[in-house]
Amino acid sequence: WECEGVGGVFHSLDRTGRNLLYETDRVLVRVQDLIPEKADQLIWLRARVHTSRAKGKQCFLVLRQQQFNLQALVAVGDRASKQMVKFAANITKESIVDVEAFVRTVEQKIESCSQQDVELHIERIFVISQAEPRLPLQLEDAVRPDGDGEEEGRATVNQDTKLDNRVIDLRTTTSQAIFRLQSGVCQLFRDTLTEKGFVEIQTPKIISAASEGGANVFTVSYFKTSAYLAQSPQLYKQMCICGDFEKVFCVGPVFRAEDSNTHRHLTEFVGLDIEMAFSYHYHEVIDSITDTMVRIFKGLRDNFQTEIQTVNKQFPSEPFKFLEPTLRLEYTEAVAMLHEAGVEMGDEEDLSTPNEKLLGRLVKEKYDTDFYVLDKYPLAVRPFYTMPDPNNPKYSNSYDMFMRGEEILSGAQRVHDAQLLTDRANHHQIDLEKIKAYIDSFRYGAPPHGGGGIGLERVCMLYLGLHNIRQTSMFPRDPKRLTP
Amino acid sequence: WECEGVGGVFHSLDRTGRNLLYETDRVLVRVQDLIPEKADQLIWLRARVHTSRAKGKQCFLVLRQQQFNLQALVAVGDRASKQMVKFAANITKESIVDVEAFVRTVEQKIESCSQQDVELHIERIFVISQAEPRLPLQLEDAVRPDGDGEEEGRATVNQDTKLDNRVIDLRTTTSQAIFRLQSGVCQLFRDTLTEKGFVEIQTPKIISAASEGGANVFTVSYFKTSAYLAQSPQLYKQMCICGDFEKVFCVGPVFRAEDSNTHRHLTEFVGLDIEMAFSYHYHEVIDSITDTMVRIFKGLRDNFQTEIQTVNKQFPSEPFKFLEPTLRLEYTEAVAMLHEAGVEMGDEEDLSTPNEKLLGRLVKEKYDTDFYVLDKYPLAVRPFYTMPDPNNPKYSNSYDMFMRGEEILSGAQRVHDAQLLTDRANHHQIDLEKIKAYIDSFRYGAPPHGGGGIGLERVCMLYLGLHNIRQTSMFPRDPKRLTP
Numbered sequence: 011w012e013c014e015g016v017g018g019v020f021h022s023l024d025r026t027g028r029n030l031l032y033e034t035d036r037v038l039v040r041v042q043d044l045i046p047e048k049a050d051q052l053i054w055l056r057a058r059v060h061t062s063r064a065k066g067k068q069c070f071l072v073l074r075q076q077q078f079n080l081q082a083l084v085a086v087g088d089r090a091s092k093q094m095v096k097f098a099a100n101i102t103k104e105s106i107v108d109v110e111a112f113v114r115t116v117e118q119k120i121e122s123c124s125q126q127d128v129e130l131h132i133e134r135i136f137v138i139s140q141a142e143p144r145l146p147l148q149l150e151d152a153v154r155p156d157g158d159g160e161e162e163g164r165a166t167v168n169q170d171t172k173l174d175n176r177v178i179d180l181r182t183t184t185s186q187a188i189f190r191l192q193s194g195v196c197q198l199f200r201d202t203l204t205e206k207g208f209v210e211i212q213t214p215k216i217i218s219a220a221s222e223g224g225a226n227v228f229t230v231s232y233f234k235t236s237a238y239l240a241q242s243p244q245l246y247k248q249m250c251i252c253g254d255f256e257k258v259f260c261v262g263p264v265f266r267a268e269d270s271n272t273h274r275h276l277t278e279f280v281g282l283d284i285e286m287a288f289s290y291h292y293h294e295v296i297d298s299i300t301d302t303m304v305r306i307f308k309g310l311r312d313n314f315q316t317e318i319q320t321v322n323k324q325f326p327s328e329p330f331k332f333l334e335p336t337l338r339l340e341y342t343e344a345v346a347m348l349h350e351a352g353v354e355m356g357d358e359e360d361l362s363t364p365n366e367k368l369l370g371r372l373v374k375e376k377y378d379t380d381f382y383v384l385d386k387y388p389l390a391v392r393p394f395y396t397m398p399d400p401n402n403p404k405y406s407n408s409y410d411m412f413m414r415g416e417e418i419l420s421g422a423q424r425v426h427d428a429q430l431l432t433d434r435a436n437h438h439q440i441d442l443e444k445i446k447a448y449i450d451s452f453r454y455g456a457p458p459h460g461g462g463g464i465g466l467e468r469v470c471m472l473y474l475g476l477h478n479i480r481q482t483s484m485f486p487r488d489p490k491r492l493t494p
Numbered sequence: 495w496e497c498e499g500v501g502g503v504f505h506s507l508d509r510t511g512r513n514l515l516y517e518t519d520r521v522l523v524r525v526q527d528l529i530p531e532k533a534d535q536l537i538w539l540r541a542r543v544h545t546s547r548a549k550g551k552q553c554f555l556v557l558r559q560q561q562f563n564l565q566a567l568v569a570v571g572d573r574a575s576k577q578m579v580k581f582a583a584n585i586t587k588e589s590i591v592d593v594e595a596f597v598r599t600v601e602q603k604i605e606s607c608s609q610q611d612v613e614l615h616i617e618r619i620f621v622i623s624q625a626e627p628r629l630p631l632q633l634e635d636a637v638r639p640d641g642d643g644e645e646e647g648r649a650t651v652n653q654d655t656k657l658d659n660r661v662i663d664l665r666t667t668t669s670q671a672i673f674r675l676q677s678g679v680c681q682l683f684r685d686t687l688t689e690k691g692f693v694e695i696q697t698p699k700i701i702s703a704a705s706e707g708g709a710n711v712f713t714v715s716y717f718k719t720s721a722y723l724a725q726s727p728q729l730y731k732q733m734c735i736c737g738d739f740e741k742v743f744c745v746g747p748v749f750r751a752e753d754s755n756t757h758r759h760l761t762e763f764v765g766l767d768i769e770m771a772f773s774y775h776y777h778e779v780i781d782s783i784t785d786t787m788v789r790i791f792k793g794l795r796d797n798f799q800t801e802i803q804t805v806n807k808q809f810p811s812e813p814f815k816f817l818e819p820t821l822r823l824e825y826t827e828a829v830a831m832l833h834e835a836g837v838e839m840g841d842e843e844d845l846s847t848p849n850e851k852l853l854g855r856l857v858k859e860k861y862d863t864d865f866y867v868l869d870k871y872p873l874a875v876r877p878f879y880t881m882p883d884p885n886n887p888k889y890s891n892s893y894d895m896f897m898r899g900e901e902i903l904s905g906a907q908r909v910h911d912a913q914l915l916t917d918r919a920n921h922h923q924i925d926l927e928k929i930k931a932y933i934d935s936f937r938y939g940a941p942p943h944g945g946g947g948i949g950l951e952r953v954c955m956l957y958l959g960l961h962n963i964r965q966t967s968m969f970p971r972d973p974k975r976l977t978p
Binding site: 036038056058075076104105106138139140141142145176177178179180181185186189190192193196197200204209210211212213214215216217218228229230231232233235237239246249250252253254255256261262263265267269277278280289290426427447451452453454455456457458466483484485486487489492493494 | 520522540542559560588589590622623624625626629660661662663664665669670673674676677680681684688693694695696697698699700701702712713714715716717719721723730733734736737738739740745746747749751753761762764773774910911931935936937938939940941942950967968969970971973976977978
């Protein structure tokens with residue numbers, strides 16, 4: 011593996027990276043910092059070999075760091091031998107190299123690189139980590155827009171191949187952008203709520219009883235007994251409200267054992283959850299949530315424009331639109347809009363997925379927004395713990411929120427009275443024994459409260475106008491995928 | 495439930511909180527804002543009835559919001575009837591009430607309340623949520639220091655009773671302080687790393703194979719197959735490094751199916767995980783982690799002093815000490831210190847828990863710090879993916895970190911070469927088939943990298959000088975506890 015050369019220095023490190031230990035005074039530069047002002051400086055750089063092309067006595071490399079790349083040249087001359095050019099030409103794509111090189115300005119812009127005005131003239135090159143010669147997918151294929159491949163006879167990479175080789179797929183500009191933006195969503199969510207006085211809580215994922223009856227729950231072997239994976243942190247958020255934390259949020263995995271093989275279902279996803287006591291009206295809760303969503307949308311628009319543009323290159327979409335204040339429609343209004351559009355459905359019927367999407371289009375046409383709240387769902391289509399509308403027993407103090415016509419949050423005012431909760435559970439024919447702990451939480455004084463849970467991957471998918479939730483889950487889990 | 499009165503207004507709301515709807519113009523004040531400057535104002539307040547005591551024609555209440563409380567008085571006179579005093583006296587402890595009251599200064603400080611200079615003279619009182627008359631535990635018992643109870647014949651509450659009734663126990667000043675501080679640890683951890691250019695990632699908890707051989711892993715029924723709960727996000731963090739994210743962190747649940755019934759083991763805890771590529775030496779990783787820990791310690795010291803003092807009232811402890819830069823000892827030095835203290839152990843033997851604690855005391859005596867790093871563990875006692883020390887094959891580029899003599903982090907430089915990783919796995923007699931996906935992650939170029947995982951509950955426990963990890967886990971899970 012070691013191969014010291016003459017006429018230039020070029021070799022591979024041993025497997026422990028031993029030689030690295032002796033170079034701690036070297037400063038590695040970043041590709042994005044290599045601009046004409048750095049011309050003629052001798053620098054050290056660590057990067058991946060994005061492409062390599064030998065041409066007579068020269069070898070042209072494109073070196074890449076994340077979304078940035080530049081051209082580098084090894085040419086036979088004073089500092090490099092034929093062997094060194096050959097060595098460079100043989101470095102496999104995706105290998106990681108350290109190079110010592112002079113920064114040189116170029117006469118003609120290098121259109122194919124992010125750094126168009128400079129190139130590197132390599133003096134020394136070391137292979138830090140060698141990639142196997144055959145890659146399971148090519149990065150340039152993985153970022154090609156769907157249509158482009160077919161027309162020009164070039165390959166695109168299907169979703170499963172990308173996911174099977176996520177380690178490589180994550181290196182593409184599109185993946186880098188998506189997951190940086192996702193990281194931003196989490197940060198904006200937490201920062202907004204922390205500023206509003208919410209406390210972050212950690213809720214258990216292994217639970218002893220499935221609170222809503224046991225459907226769609228994963229079972230875990232727990233020593234000599236069985237347990238379940240939490241379908242939501244709702245009970246625990248509510249216990250924190252009963253425990254006087256007043257306003258809480260949590261970010262964590264949520265598990266759904268649904269055999270749904272759709273573009274928007276995962277068996278494990280990240281829930282951004284909110285719960286809060288309110289003073290007089292559950293619309294205080296809606297306002298807190300919509301305010302948080304708007305802060306997220308603005309933060310993405312203002313701080314992640316590069317990422318949005320990068321994703322758009324591969325997956326074009328319209329910019330995400332929202333209103334201030336957020337549009338809130340009542341369920342009856344939505345049904346009326348659908349009726350007017352020719353849809354036949356009952357007043358107290360739940361929205362089907364196609365009707366949700368159609369409603370999204372109607373709302374967009376009428377109000378020019380991709381984000382809105384649908385308030386006051388029929389009581390019959392909501393879970394037992396949903397507070398009935400005190401003024402109309404057919405409806406409830408509950409709401410969903412939508413982005414581009416797809417649901418991203420479901421929430422409600424919760425029943426905070428043990429007796430009413432018991433009555434509602436009985437009405438739903440739920441076994442009281444199984445939800446005893448839940449009901450008991452409200453026996454020692456509970457303030458009126460409400461909340462909701464947001465799906466992180468859906469928010470990212472819909473904000474970016476993508477069409478498959480596996481694109482915004484780094485390591486997605488669905489009924490057919492458990493790896494990597 | 496409704497009971498409108500004469501000579502004052504006092505009643506209970508219906509179970510939906512219907513009446514609340516009509517009061518959206520009322521402003522509720524906070525207990526901590528009730529200071530002498532507010533004297534003679536008529537205010538509205540929502541709070542819990544902490545205690546209530548009738549005395550002739552008067553009823554004294556203590557009203558509480560989180561850690562703040564104040565005295566309130568209902569007295570027969572112009573505005574209140576006998577019935578109203580009786581109604582107030584009958585409100586059960588922990589019920590939530592809305593009161594309209596005048597703020598009045600008091601002549602003698604009310605030592606037992608947080609608001610010592612004012613009291614409320616109640617004009618109207620409504621019960622928002624009524625607590626059952628018999629509480630499973632008394633808040634004042636739950637915060638009594640261990641010794642105090644016995645001496646004075648007063649009750650303390652044991653750990654299990656507290657946990658069984660967490661909804662009430664969370665209301666104590668101690669619990670409120672602990673979990674606010676815990677929220678602060680998470681925020682400080684993330685903010686520090688985000689500032690350092692780390693990207694937050696979300697890693698799956700349901701995994702298809704147990705990467706370290708299958709011991710101590712919970713099994714999940716996954717549709718027609720079986721899966722496991724992740725014992726750490728390490729593989730996924732490393733895949734992100736191989737996927738060019740360079741520096742990543744994640745905060746999430748970690749599952750360990752160990753039948754360990756100790757003061758510091760949980761079957762589910764929150765991992766604060768870090769992974770990063772480094773340039774030349776794995777000490778860059780140690781420095782990033784210790785710098786993050788120091789930022790957390792400083793943030794807690796500077797911003798959570800009230801919480802620390804509150805916990806100290808019930809559980810006295812010495813202030814947490816740390817050095818800058820963080821003390822880093824080599825394993826051989828630690829063994830020498832233990833030998834000097836009379837401990838018999840081999841150079842390449844792992845540290846037992848008692849020896850860890852003893853070492854903590856020796857380090858504290860010698861260096862006056864409660865936080866330090868132990869570097870260069872014997873290779874034999876570390877997992878197969880640990881990078882051997884290139885200069886001494888008996889040791890490894892790995893480290894643990896300790897707070898008050900107990901381990902809070904385990905970490906290492908990872909083997910980033912697929913062939914060396916295969917060799918190391920063979921040496922450990924690990925079935926290569928089971929870790930194929932893990933090894934394959936390193937076949938397409940991987941930078942030298944390292945990281946570690948921190949246990950959130952341990953950091954909180956040890957920072958506060960507590961002695962049971964169930965105190966810093968809101969809903970702890972251990973082999974014997976799955977509820978609430």
